[in-house]
Amino acid sequence: xxxxxxxxxxxxxxxxxxxxxxxxxxxxxxxxxxxxxxxxxxxxxxxxxxxxxxxxxxxxxxxxxxxxxxxxxxxxxxxxxxxxxxxxxxxxxxxxxxxxxxxxxxxxxxxxxxxxxxxxxxxxxxxxxxxxxxxxxxxxxxxxxxxxxxxxxxxxxxxxxxxxxxxxxxxxxxxxxxxxxxxxxxxxxxxxxxxxxxxxxxxxxxxxxxxxxxxxxxxxxxxxxxxxxxxxxxxxxxxxxxxxxxxxxxxxxxxxxxxxxxxxxxxxxxxxxxxxxxx
Numbered sequence: 001x002x003x004x005x006x007x008x009x010x011x012x013x014x015x016x017x018x019x020x021x022x023x024x025x026x027x028x029x030x031x032x033x034x035x036x037x038x039x040x041x042x043x044x045x046x047x048x049x050x051x052x053x054x055x056x057x058x059x060x061x062x063x064x065x066x067x068x069x070x071x072x073x074x075x076x077x078x079x080x081x082x083x084x085x086x087x088x089x090x091x092x093x094x095x096x097x098x099x100x101x102x103x104x105x106x107x108x109x110x111x112x113x114x115x116x117x118x119x120x121x122x123x124x125x126x127x128x129x130x131x132x133x134x135x136x137x138x139x140x141x142x143x144x145x146x147x148x149x150x151x152x153x154x155x156x157x158x159x160x161x162x163x164x165x166x167x168x169x170x171x172x173x174x175x176x177x178x179x180x181x182x183x184x185x186x187x188x189x190x191x192x193x194x195x196x197x198x199x200x201x202x203x204x205x206x207x208x209x210x211x212x213x214x215x216x217x218x219x220x221x222x223x224x225x226x227x228x229x230x231x232x233x234x235x236x237x238x239x240x241x242x243x244x245x246x247x248x249x250x251x252x253x254x255x256x257x258x259x260x261x262x263x264x265x266x267x268x269x270x271x272x273x274x275x276x277x278x279x
Contacts, residue, residue, distance in 0.1 A: 083174035
């Protein structure tokens with residue numbers, strides 16, 4: 001079945017993001033210099049996919065929740081050490097809001113949080129509050145690779161290093177709690193959003209796990225190159241498993257250009273005579 005112009009645009013966007021991420025990895029391995037602007041580009045593409053799946057209101061709601069919960073937790077963490085442990089950001093990540101937390105951190109949170117929530121939902125086939133702890137595990141697996149790399153790059157420092165390659169275990173407990181809470185609230189908000197599209201592009205549904213896969217491989221390579229072997233192995237094991245399950249479910253679903261939106265399908269009443277409709 002020929003792909004729509006929109007689908008081809010999303011595929012081109014995916015190719016561009018994956019190419020940039022691979023180039024960024026190569027630059028960092030060769031020169032030791034990270035290229036954070038690539039994360040901004042990747043996050044922008046994630047938001048574009050989010051808009052397709054959830055519409056404007058649902059996307060804005062999610063971003064607002066990211067600002068309130070994970071980004072807000074960063075200020076609490078810097079000021080009190082709760083929930084991640086005691087740490088401080090440097091000037092290496094650009095401007096800091098109120099001199100405490102870099103604005104770039106908000107971009108990174110939107111990126112990983114939505115990739116995690118989208119992939120687990122596609123793997124399960126529909127949204128459920130029971131997936132929130134799974135989202136927490138997926139996010140922790142990602143951060144197990146990213147956090148040691150960021151510390152080595154000088155983006156932030158831990159006042160009491162330890163745990164996994166200098167990152168305290170409290171950090172991962174904090175990540176799990178914060179992402180689980182974000183997922184619970186976001187899923188509750190989306191379940192009540194009657195404006196969200198009833199169907200979503202099958203191509204975009206495939207792309208969302210691909211973005212998580214690309215991020216997992218890229219940070220896995222960087223972690224291996226930096227000697228963080230166990231972080232790379234464990235992180236990729238979790239993330240690749242989530243992606244594989246999501247793609248397997250999508251492959252087994254009825255074929256067509258679009259698929260029922262997994263965040264809205266469960267709450268929409270059946271329409272008589274349209275149970276077998278496929279587009």
